[in-house]
Amino acid sequence: MLRRTVLTSLAAxxxxxxxxxxxxxxxxxxxxxxxxxxxxxxxxxxxxxRMTKELGRQFVIENATGAAGTIGVGKVARAxxxxxxxSIGHLGTHVANGTIYRNLNYDLLTDLTPIARxxxxxxxxxxxxxxxxxxxxxxxxxxxxxxxxVSGGTAGIGSGSHLGALAFFAATGAKYQLVPYRGTGPAxxxxxxxxxxxxxxxxxxxxPHVRAGKIRAYAVTAKVRSAAMPDIPTAAExxxxxxxxxxxxLWAPKGTPPEIVAKLNSAAVATLQDPAIRTRMEDLGQDLxxxxxxxxxxxxxxxxxxxxxxxxxxxxADVKVE
Ligand code: ASP
Numbered sequence: 001m002l003r004r005t006v007l008t009s010l011a012a013x014x015x016x017x018x019x020x021x022x023x024x025x026x027x028x029x030x031x032x033x034x035x036x037x038x039x040x041x042x043x044x045x046x047x048x049x050r051m052t053k054e055l056g057r058q059f060v061i062e063n064a065t066g067a068a069g070t071i072g073v074g075k076v077a078r079a080x081x082x083x084x085x086x087s088i089g090h091l092g093t094h095v096a097n098g099t100i101y102r103n104l105n106y107d108l109l110t111d112l113t114p115i116a117r118x119x120x121x122x123x124x125x126x127x128x129x130x131x132x133x134x135x136x137x138x139x140x141x142x143x144x145x146x147x148x149x150v151s152g153g154t155a156g157i158g159s160g161s162h163l164g165a166l167a168f169f170a171a172t173g174a175k176y177q178l179v180p181y182r183g184t185g186p187a188x189x190x191x192x193x194x195x196x197x198x199x200x201x202x203x204x205x206x207x208p209h210v211r212a213g214k215i216r217a218y219a220v221t222a223k224v225r226s227a228a229m230p231d232i233p234t235a236a237e238x239x240x241x242x243x244x245x246x247x248x249x250l251w252a253p254k255g256t257p258p259e260i261v262a263k264l265n266s267a268a269v270a271t272l273q274d275p276a277i278r279t280r281m282e283d284l285g286q287d288l289x290x291x292x293x294x295x296x297x298x299x300x301x302x303x304x305x306x307x308x309x310x311x312x313x314x315x316x317a318d319v320k321v322e
Contacts, residue, residue, distance in 0.1 A: 023260050024057040029085045030250075032063045033072025033093050034155055037185030039205040040069075043118060043248050044088045046280065047271050054267035065182040068156030069093035070101055077106035081253040083260035087112060090248045092160040095306050099314045100158040101321050109307060111254050115261055116268035117299040118248035119286040121202040122222040123164040124232065126215050128194040136172075136218040136238035139198070143174035152176040152198040153187030157321055160246035161187070164200030166317060167221065171235065171242035191215055202246050203229070203285035220285070221245070228285040245287070247306075249299060261296055269294050 032044045041063065048059035064072035069089060076087035087094075098108040106112075125136060133139035143150055154161040161184050169175055176198055181187040184205050190196050191206075192214035199206065203220065207229060210217045219238040220226055222245065235242045250268060252261060269291045271277055278288060292298060314320075 021259075023083055023263060024055055026084065027058040027060050028055075028083065029060050029062050030088050031072045031076050031085065032061055033065065033069030033087075033089055034063065034159075035065050035181070035183030035185050036063050037189075038155070038183035038187075039121060039160070039185075039202040039246075040088060040090060040093075040248070041183065041185060042204055046277060047088075047118065047250075047268065050271040050274060050277055051264075051267040054270050055263065063183075066156075067101075068097060068158040068162070068180075070097055070104060070158075073097070073108070073112075074104070074106050076251065076253060077111040079253050081255035081257075083252060083256055083264065085253065086115065086264065087251045088118075088248065089251070090160055090246050091306065091310070092155075092158050092163055092246065094249060094251065094303065095310050096163055096314060097158040098307060099311045100319050103322065109304060112251040113254050113256050113261060114296045114300040114303055115250040115252055115264045116294045116296065117289045117302060118250060118268070118294075119272070119281050119288050120245045120247035121160075121204050121284070121286050122220050122226060122245050123160070123167075123200050124203050124206050124210065124220055124229075125168060125198070125200050125218045125235065126188075126191065126206045126210065127198045127218065128191055128196070129214070129216055130194045131197055131216065133218075134216075136233075136235065136240060139218055140172045140174045140240065143172075143176055143198075147175065148177060150176040150198060151179050151196045152200075153181055153184065153191060153196045154178050154199075155182070155184050155187065156180045157319070159184075161199060161201055163246070164221065164244050166319065167242045167244045168200050168240075170317075171240040188215070200244075204281075207284055226285040228283055247289075249303065265294065265296055
């Protein structure tokens with residue numbers, strides 16, 4: 001009897017699928033730390049829709065906004081490590097914030113585990129159509145002649161649009177007032193309504209508005225012009241060299257089983273190999289990582305290197321929130 005019981009339980013153990021084999025068996029929540037309609041939200045929706053097809057389970061987008069993304073990222077850092085809650089974010093939320101926010105109650109490098117690197121966006125220096133300046137030089141002159149009168153949108157201190165503004169201030173010596181939003185989706189709407197006048201914004205967010213003639217673009221913050229917007233000069237061509245690109249990524253809570261991370265990674269890699277998705281992203285000026293760059297270990301190494309690089313930059317610039 002005893003023997004039979006033991007055999008039965010051994011057989012049950014052998015037959016029981018490993019946790020990773022049955023994953024995913026229910027919807028997966030992807031936490032977007034900014035408002036709907038912005039660049040992180042767009043990335044999440046495009047990638048999540050395709051990953052849903054790959055894994056056969058719904059990716060549900062949850063916008064948990066506030067404090068430059070620190071609230072949404074913190075939610076995932078404290079979530080169960082079962083692969084059902086994952087974090088999407090970028091250079092701002094998962095790198096800069098770790099140096100800027102001194103009181104974060106999670107550690108970006110150790111409380112999250114990398115799943116996959118996602119595309120990178122150059123930034124556009126953009127303005128409301130009501131802005132009298134028509135070139136980057138004229139914009140800089142206008143800002144210098146009207147100190148403190150021009151407002152520019154950001155998604156909070158440490159967000160991509162804030163890092164873009166810092167690069168703009170450093171490159172031009174001009175300044176504008178920073179107005180924080182819950183995401184740059186709402187900010188670019190206000191820009192086209194002239195509620196604010198300028199932004200340094202990710203191309204995926206502002207390019208559609210530039211193409212529709214609702215806002216004006218002066219320069220792209222990249223080394224070379226983008227095939228998606230060949231008429232927009234580089235910042236160097238426009239007289240003020242500056243290069244900033246906001247890369248994105250996916251992370252899970254630390255301790256998530258490697259088989260689950262591997263499944264999520266394969267689905268993300270397949271997503272970025274899809275020609276329709278590639279075309280859609282490249283049309284917004286985005287650069288896509290290779291499958292090798294997307295691998296969890298390579299992405300983790302890249303994340304740590306970026307963290308160290310930006311820690312120095314932000315400490316030198318003395319950007320902090322206590
Ligand atoms: N990623 C944007 C930023 O950092 C915000 C957003 O996605 O809405 O500026």
